[in-house]
Amino acid sequence: MTDTTDPTPNPHATAEQVQAAYGDPKLANVLYHDWEAGTYDEKWSISYDERCISYATDVFRAVAGEADWPYPTAMELGSGTGFFLLNLMQGGVIKRGSVTDLSPGMVRVALRNAENLGLDVDGRVADAERIPYPDDSFDLVIGHAVLHHIPEVRAAFREVLRVLKPGGRFVFAGEPTRIGDSYARRLGQFTWWLTTNLTRLPALRSWRRPQEELDESSRAAALEAVVDLHTFDPTELERTALGAGAVDVQAVTEEFTAALLGWPIRTFEAAVPPEKLTLRWRWFAYRAWLRLSVVDRKLLAKVLPRELFYNVMITGVKPAAPTEP
Template sequence: MTTTDPAPHPHATADEVQAALQDTKLAQVLYHDWEAETYDDKWSISYDERCIDYARGRFDAIVGDEPLPYGRALELGCGTGFFLLNLMQSGVAETGSVTDLSPGMVKVALRNAQNLGLQVDGRVADAETIPYDDNTFDLVVGHAVLHHIPDVQQALAEVLRVLKPGGRFVFAGEPSTIGDFYARWVSRATWAATTTVTRWGPLQSWRRPQEELDESSRAAALEAVVDIHTFDPADLADTARRAGAVHVETATEELAAALLGWPVRTFEAAVPPEKLGWGWARFAFGGWRRLSWLDDHVLHRVVPQKFFYNVMITGTKSAAGA
């Protein structure tokens, strides 16, 4: 497929970062191009049974039982393709398309799709102006994307435009307002503690080179700009309805699991990767699974939706839509 999409720009200068602090869409491109080639490692993303089960679990949790597969699916703000590619491997959709504002992310997502033998095309695109015709897709999905989009209602209206009548959208991994507050607090505390303690004596071997820490700090500065929104589940549902969606539902997940996951990921970013072996990986993933069970089977019964970290939302285009 021939396109005029721009090339990735993976190494932002200090001047570009400074300019991006005043331009959220420039920040989106710089930050995600910067992260594209290492994003899967940073977030422990894979395309094997572990992440296939995770992606399918998010889909089933909000959609429930529904005839599968969908014919053609689109992932909005695809990143490296984590959500769509793993859903396709689980049988949710037959063919796919990916879009992202970051050329670097689209490049990696298409490479991942090719390596998996999946039929996927892609475009560099703004979520507020999706470059596909009306009534093109049976399903639109996204993971941790809506909070990056300046005009969420406009993006959801575009999603409904490109969906076929009766088509469904599913977005997962969006930060709740309360969840984002405690996740950022524990992340900052973990970063400060780790980078301070590893200045001392024998613990210096656990410290990343200063230039890597400085680069991570610049990336964090951009991350603060690209993360535009947090969501109250009820307010997000109202936004989807105003965009024209019907049969809108929301769900939330991860409270105890988030309080482990965020410091774990921050610690991993602050220390040399060779210091962390399979024992650490088993602790991190096993701990997250056990606390997710606690969230799903205990805390969900007594804690209101809005206190959990991740928000999921689904809805459909009216079957009478044109």
């Protein structure tokens, strides 16, 4: 359960709060993610079944291998609704987990998801630069699409290393590269413009979301521009982790053609009524993305610079405690 002193979620920020958040990235993160918490899984097609279990375990395996499975204890930093941790637990990577997030709304949803799945998980509202757990608490710290929201990434790495046990590992995935973020955002913006304009036509009006929902999405998008603080060069991200004190650091990239398809699909899905997105459509989108991911991993990763791919994943280890002389 969350600590009783945790703040209450704020699911609908006012225009005045949004304006104030432009000068405060942490406030923006709280407002944006509280706002999105209730619909986040739907927005990003997150599930807790074989589809996302396979994705999460494959991502983890690609960057960290599987020699140490299962990890007895793990914490997810910036957990959101618990996508990464809960699916890794179901996939046999982790036995017991803790979720942390700056957003109270996200922590509540993550704990609810864990309870529905029957998983042993506790949660805390937490700042990544001041993690509220003692030294040497966890065998593993993970995160998915969180580092780019944190103002001081090196400080967060130092905190991660502090709460890891000696020899413990961290794994962060789903972080945007500089080049990947550039083309993904352009594709998303064009898809949003095209979809919202085409659905004004009488023949396509049933595909248009109510204007108040589109307006709310636009307000969320305005905050999104504030909460997305960083994009990463893989080599520089490795140096940041090493500079914080990690060892055995390695960054791996993924998704090139998969991102070129995935971002327009996600944007289209956000711009049309959910009931229009049939199960057949969702399986088509997922399978197409999956096939392109295989092409990226098995073919293009061998010939293209890693900086061109959309996602960067990074792993490292806390140095083992020195032995007594």
